Amino acid sequence: MFHPLRVSAIERITDDAVAVTLSVPAELRETFRHAPGQHLNVRHRVDGEEIRRSYSICAPATEQPDASVLRVGIRRVDGGAFSTYALKELAVGDTVEAMAPTGRFVLDPRPGLYAAIVGGSGITPVLSMVSTLLTREPLARFCLIRSDRTADSTMFLDEVADLKDRYPDRFQLVTALSREEQAAGLPSGRLDRERLTGLLPALLPVPDVDGWFLCGPLGLVRGAEAALRALGADRSRIHQEIFHVADVETSLPAAARAASPSESRLTATLDGRSGSWPVEDGESLLDTMLRSRSDAPYACKGGVCGTCRAFLVSGEVRMDRNFALEPEETGAGFVLACQSHPVTPEVELDFDR
Known part of the structure; x- marks a missing residue:
């Protein structure tokens, strides 16, 4: 079932991405209570045709259904009807129809060591995971390894920096830019399987991490999974959510x-x-x-x-x-x-x- 939610804020976070905040009426707060990592399915009509899309929630998850707002990250996709609408036409005061949060790519806050490897907009659900975990579980640590094209294209740059300032002993951040050199940190280049296989053991005891969360383009996620398995990570501790798979061959054999x-x-x-x-x-x-x-x-x-x-x-x-x-x-x-x-x-x- 879809419910109308009012847009209370729209923040441009990169040239091609926005964070949209939706107000949740008191009678729907239990319905829209979310677990860290879940997403919203939204719909909109374009030229009479119903368009549905799924966007991850970047806001931290509250223990009680008392939060009155939800925040999602939307990056423009070439030819994407809803993302183009969100960046060019959606305005504060408009209404967005949304289903209750869903998804099983979630992190249940508990003590332990956790890590994520994300690319591009894959940071969105992981931002909710990190902020929720570090706020609610003082015995938890998190290592975020993120890959972006350039610093200007990096979503939620300020939010991640704020987490690093608030939890310097429990939050480790590693950034790789594929098209731009950094003054400090990793050399430029993509985080592929070979590079991650060499990098990860220097950062973490890979087999001892309680949960790995991989999110982003298909190539990054598949490469990261292969690297983790080669380094001894247990399959049951590796969780993934894939974005951007339009270039994958889907035709089936005649048989x-x-x-x-x-x-x-x-x-x-x-x-x-x-x-x-x-x-x-x-x-x-x-x-x-x-x-x-x-x-x-x-x-x-x-x-x-x-x-x-x-x-x-x-x-x-x-x-x-x-x-x-x-x-x-x-x-x-x-x-x-x-x-x-x-x-x-x-x-x-x-x-x-």
């Missing part, structure tokens, strides 16, 4: 496409209500459901945000791609409805699990 049955039917349960519909040729299970259930959850339709996550009760599906579910989730039977196509004549999904 995989041929595996779809000539006729199939989807049964799905959402918010306690069940229904059954025929699957039209070539459409995803999400699109099948949307023909009759406009409240079916989704945002990106690209296999990235995880909003359409559902439990596969019965039948078999194939997913075109998956950048949202971790191996433990797929192993437990969860799929992305926006990327799933039937392999068996009957498929049943449960969105309520």
